[in-house]
Each structure stands twice: as C-alpha cells, then as structure tokens.
Amino acid sequence: MMSCKGLGGEGSAAAALPHVLAVDDSSVDRAVISGILRSSKFRVTAVDSGKRALELLGSEANVSMIITDYWMPEMTGYELLKKVKESSKLKGIPVVIMSSENVPTRISRCLEEGAEDFLLKPVQPSDVSRLCNRVLR
Amino acid sequence: MEYANLRRQAASLKRSLFDQGYLDEQFCQVEDLQDEASPNFAEEVVSLFFKDSARLVANIEQAMEKYPGDFNRWDAHMQQLKGSCFSIGASKMSNECTSFRNSCAEENAEGCRRSFQKVKREHAILRQKLESYFQLLRQAGPARTATRSGGK
Numbered sequence: 001m002m003s004c005k006g007l008g009g010e011g012s013a014a015a016a017l018p019h020v021l022a023v024d025d026s027s028v029d030r031a032v033i034s035g036i037l038r039s040s041k042f043r044v045t046a047v048d049s050g051k052r053a054l055e056l057l058g059s060e061a062n063v064s065m066i067i068t069d070y071w072m073p074e075m076t077g078y079e080l081l082k083k084v085k086e087s088s089k090l091k092g093i094p095v096v097i098m099s100s101e102n103v104p105t106r107i108s109r110c111l112e113e114g115a116e117d118f119l120l121k122p123v124q125p126s127d128v129s130r131l132c133n134r135v136l137r
Numbered sequence: 138m139e140y141a142n143l144r145r146q147a148a149s150l151k152r153s154l155f156d157q158g159y160l161d162e163q164f165c166q167v168e169d170l171q172d173e174a175s176p177n178f179a180e181e182v183v184s185l186f187f188k189d190s191a192r193l194v195a196n197i198e199q200a201m202e203k204y205p206g207d208f209n210r211w212d213a214h215m216q217q218l219k220g221s222c223f224s225i226g227a228s229k230m231s232n233e234c235t236s237f238r239n240s241c242a243e244e245n246a247e248g249c250r251r252s253f254q255k256v257k258r259e260h261a262i263l264r265q266k267l268e269s270y271f272q273l274l275r276q277a278g279p280a281r282t283a284t285r286s287g288g289k
Contacts, residue, residue, distance in 0.1 A: 026189065026217065026220060026221055026224070027185050027188075027189050028182060028185050028186045028189055028221045028224050028225065029220065029221070029224050031181065031182045031185055032167060032170075032182060032224050032225075035167075035170040035175065035178055035182070036170060038174075038175075039170050039172065071216070100216075100219070100220045100223055121220065121223055121224065122163050122166070122223050122224050122226075124166060125166070125169075125170075
C-alpha cells in the first residue's frame, strides 16, 4: 500500500486513501459517520440522499464503499442498495446499511439483496474498523 | 491556573450531565472523534443537533396541529428526532421521544401531547446545559500538554 507521508502534498495523500460514500438525510448522523470514517483514515464524501449518491457514483469512479442510512425520504437505503446492485458499473461496490431500528426482517432483506453488513445506530468506531478491515483490505 | 479551573468546571458539569441522565456514553464517543484536524468536532455536531432538532420539533408541532390523530405521521417525525438524540447521546430526550412513540402506537393523543411537552422541555434544558459546557471549554482554550523545560 502506498505510503501517504511526504508525497506531493495533501492532494495525492488524500487520493491514496480508500474513498467511502456516506449517505444519510440527517445532518447530525452525516457528521458523526464522517468523523468516524475520517478517524479511521478514510476519505469521505457525505451526501443527504440516495439520489445524490447515484449522481456522485455516476461521475466519481473511485468509491470503495457505500455506507447508507436505511430510512430516508424519497429513496430508502434499501432502494439505493438495489439500484447499485442492479448496475453493471456499480454492483462491485460494497454497500453497508445503517439503521436505528433493529428489525430482523429489514436486516435479512438487505443482506439478501447483497448488503455487506447492517449496522445499528449509533455506529461505533469499532464497527467501522471491523467492517472496513473485512471489506476493504 | 485559570485554564485548569475552567477545565475542572467543564469536567464537573459534564459529569453531572451523565449522573443526571441527560447524556450517555455516545456523547463521549463523539468527543473522542476530536483531533487536531477537528478540534471542535463535538461542539459542531451538537450545534448541528440543536439546529436540526429545533426544526424537527417544529415539524412535529405542526403535524400534531394540522393532522390530528395521524399517529403514523407524528411517529415518523418523532423517529427522526429520536435518531438524532441517539447519535449525540442525548438519553433523557431520547427516552421522552420513546414515550411519545409508545403513545402513538397506542393511538393515545393525550399521551402524545404530554410526552411532546416533555420532549420540548428536555430539549431546552439540554441546550442550555451543553451551551454552558462548551462555553467553559471555549473560555479554557485548547487543551495544553505538559512540557518539560530544559529537560533531558
């Protein structure tokens, strides 16, 4: 893995880090998950809807993982997951779902649809470390 | 000396917020995300929370007025607020959100109204206490690390 120290400044160092797309309609949760991901040394882009996530995925080639809230207006995290997995271009990107509610049928539905994992909120740094070690390394 | 005193006051206030059940461990998790790159992360997240929660409380109030008896709608709004409470460790407020949601499930409008008043009260109390906490931290300035003078 390329060292990030002393190579061409901040831009190239940031580009060397895995890029995670965080999707959540709550500004608080976006801030928290972004903070956790950054502290785990990931580059993060946070958006507030599934629609914006798909727009970004269409233009940004370098997303290593998507972590999305389940309950969002207009497009749920499950619907976003489905669209990602139906796309030949995007289906290889691991998708993780987050929810504040522990609903077994919801969890199994997401996992059956191809989600890598289902995290209960509030998400902890240890959840992200464990997950990213498994999915991204 | 002043720095140490202010830091002690802030620590004492934080301890009391935990002892009285206003905050839980999740708040510490948020504070632990602070680093040199984001030294005011916790205050920024809390500020976002109060901006967001004020909007959500207004939405719930409006929904209760405009859509009487629409417990699903009321519950959906409160679910959002509860989620935000969880994220910053606002446990007392979160518990009142749960009471409201329980009343929605029972289709108990009076119960919802009582719980909602408690949600608003806890929201106001928490805002005042956390504002005091962060004000103390701001007055104290950034955390200082011990230095050794002329040492080995």
